[in-house]
Amino acid sequence: MAIALHDGWYSTGTGAGRSNRALITAVADALAPDVRLILLPVRLDPSSPEYDAAGHHRLRERIAPAPHQVIDLDNGTQGRERFGGLDAFRHLTHHAARVLDEVMTSHRRGLLLAIDQPFAGLGPLLTPRPGWRLMYLPRSSADHHDDHHRAAWERDGITGWVRTGAQLGAISDHMRTLLISKGAPATRILAVPGGLTELDRTPLSAAPALPSDVAGEAGFLLSMGRATPYKGFTDLLDALALLATRQVAVPPLLLAAVTDNGEPNTYQHHLRERAAALPLPVSLWTRYDPTLPGLLYHPRLRAVIVPSRTEPLGRIPLEAHAAGAAPVVATTAGGLAETVTDQITGYTAPPANPAALADAIHRALTAPPDTVERLRAAGAALVAARDYTRCITGVLAHLAPWASGAAAANP
Known part of the structure; x- marks a missing residue:
C-alpha cells in the first residue's frame, strides 16, 4: 500500500494535512499484517518553517505497530516547502514516477494512492503494472486557487490518470462535479467523502491562550x-x-x-x-x-x-x-x-x-x-x-480487498 502525499507527514498546516494524517492512521489500522505500508511524503527539512516536529513524532508513534517504510520525495525546494509552485509540482512528479517504478517492480501487487494537487501530473508518467491499482485523490484544485496556468497542467494530468486506468477519488459532491468538468468519466470516480477519525474527535489536551x-x-x-x-x-x-x-x-x-x-x-x-x-x-x-x-x-x-x-x-x-x-x-x-x-x-x-x-x-x-x-x-x-475510518476501509475493500480482512468485511 503506497501513499504519496505533500502534507500530513512532516507537517499538518492545512486541512488537507489533517485529513492526510487521518487517512494514514486509518490505513495503518486496517492493513493485514503481511501488507507493507510505504509512505511517500514530500521531504521537509527540519529547518523549514513548515516542519512540525511534534506532530511528526506523534504520527510516527501512532503508526509504529504497522510494518511501514518512508521514502522521501523531492520537489526541488531543498526541503523548504511542501507545496511550492508549478515547477515544484513538475519536479516532484518526475521524482515520484522514478521511485514508484522501483516500488511497483519490487512488489507484484499493490495499491497506490496519490493525494492532492502536486500529484495531478503523476498519472501520465506512470507505467501501469499488472497487479497494481491506482487512485488519484485531489483535496482541492487549481480552480480553488484561481491559478489558470496550473489548471491546464492539472487537466492534462487528470486525463493521464484516466489513461492509466486509475480511479479518481471525490472528497465531496462538489469535487466530483469538478473532476467531471475536467474530463474524468463519472464511472471512474469513487466517493471518498471527507470525515473525521476517532483521533480527530478526541479533544486536544492543549489550546492556545486567548488574547x-x-x-x-x-x-x-x-x-x-x-x-x-x-x-x-x-x-x-x-x-x-x-x-x-x-x-x-x-x-x-x-x-x-x-x-x-x-x-x-x-x-x-x-x-x-x-x-x-x-x-x-x-x-x-x-x-x-x-x-x-x-x-x-x-x-x-x-x-x-x-x-x-x-x-x-x-x-x-x-x-x-x-x-x-x-x-x-x-x-x-x-x-x-x-x-x-x-x-x-x-x-x-x-x-x-x-x-x-x-x-x-x-x-x-x-x-x-x-x-x-x-x-x-x-x-x-x-x-x-461521516466516520473517516469506515470510509477508508471501504475504499480498501473496493480497490484492494486483499489488503485487509477488516476492509473486505466492511465495504
Missing part, C-alpha cells in the same frame, strides 16, 4: 484558515461592519488567518488594516499553531464562522461539530454546503455576500438555547455518519 482583548465575559467569535483571499476573511470583516451599523451587539473576533511563515504576508497586513477600522475588538493571529482547533472546545466560544468564497470540502465545520461548537456559520461554497445545512447544522449564506453573511451571523448570535442544542446534536450526528 486579553477577546477573553471577556461576552465570549468570542472564531474564524480560522489559511491566509489566502479565497477564504473570504475580508467578507467576514465587512459583515461585522454591517452588523455594527445596525447596532447589533457582536462579541470580539479571534481571526486566525495563518501561514507557516514567521513574517505576515501581504494579505495578512491587509486584514490587520481592515480589522483596525472595525468598531469591535479583533485579534488577528498570523502564525499557524497545531493546537488552534483546541479553541473549538472553549466554553466562551459563541460561534464559528467559515466565510470561504470557494471550498473543496469544509473540514473546519466537521471539526466544530465534533467539538460541540455551535452555532456554525458558513457560506454555501463548494463542499461547505455538504457540512453545514441552514437551520439544521448551522446557518448559511451565499459566498462573497457580506450582507447575507451578516444576517446569518445575527441569526446565530440570537438563536435561543434550545435551538443551539438542536444544531449541536445534528452536527454530532453528521460527524458520526
Whole structure:
C-alpha cells in the first residue's frame, strides 16, 4: 500500500494535512499484517518553517505497530516547502514516477494512492503494472486557487490518470462535479467523502491562550484558515461592519488567518488594516499553531464562522461539530454546503455576500438555547455518519480487498 502525499507527514498546516494524517492512521489500522505500508511524503527539512516536529513524532508513534517504510520525495525546494509552485509540482512528479517504478517492480501487487494537487501530473508518467491499482485523490484544485496556468497542467494530468486506468477519488459532491468538468468519466470516480477519525474527535489536551482583548465575559467569535483571499476573511470583516451599523451587539473576533511563515504576508497586513477600522475588538493571529482547533472546545466560544468564497470540502465545520461548537456559520461554497445545512447544522449564506453573511451571523448570535442544542446534536450526528475510518476501509475493500480482512468485511 503506497501513499504519496505533500502534507500530513512532516507537517499538518492545512486541512488537507489533517485529513492526510487521518487517512494514514486509518490505513495503518486496517492493513493485514503481511501488507507493507510505504509512505511517500514530500521531504521537509527540519529547518523549514513548515516542519512540525511534534506532530511528526506523534504520527510516527501512532503508526509504529504497522510494518511501514518512508521514502522521501523531492520537489526541488531543498526541503523548504511542501507545496511550492508549478515547477515544484513538475519536479516532484518526475521524482515520484522514478521511485514508484522501483516500488511497483519490487512488489507484484499493490495499491497506490496519490493525494492532492502536486500529484495531478503523476498519472501520465506512470507505467501501469499488472497487479497494481491506482487512485488519484485531489483535496482541492487549481480552480480553488484561481491559478489558470496550473489548471491546464492539472487537466492534462487528470486525463493521464484516466489513461492509466486509475480511479479518481471525490472528497465531496462538489469535487466530483469538478473532476467531471475536467474530463474524468463519472464511472471512474469513487466517493471518498471527507470525515473525521476517532483521533480527530478526541479533544486536544492543549489550546492556545486567548488574547486579553477577546477573553471577556461576552465570549468570542472564531474564524480560522489559511491566509489566502479565497477564504473570504475580508467578507467576514465587512459583515461585522454591517452588523455594527445596525447596532447589533457582536462579541470580539479571534481571526486566525495563518501561514507557516514567521513574517505576515501581504494579505495578512491587509486584514490587520481592515480589522483596525472595525468598531469591535479583533485579534488577528498570523502564525499557524497545531493546537488552534483546541479553541473549538472553549466554553466562551459563541460561534464559528467559515466565510470561504470557494471550498473543496469544509473540514473546519466537521471539526466544530465534533467539538460541540455551535452555532456554525458558513457560506454555501463548494463542499461547505455538504457540512453545514441552514437551520439544521448551522446557518448559511451565499459566498462573497457580506450582507447575507451578516444576517446569518445575527441569526446565530440570537438563536435561543434550545435551538443551539438542536444544531449541536445534528452536527454530532453528521460527524458520526461521516466516520473517516469506515470510509477508508471501504475504499480498501473496493480497490484492494486483499489488503485487509477488516476492509473486505466492511465495504
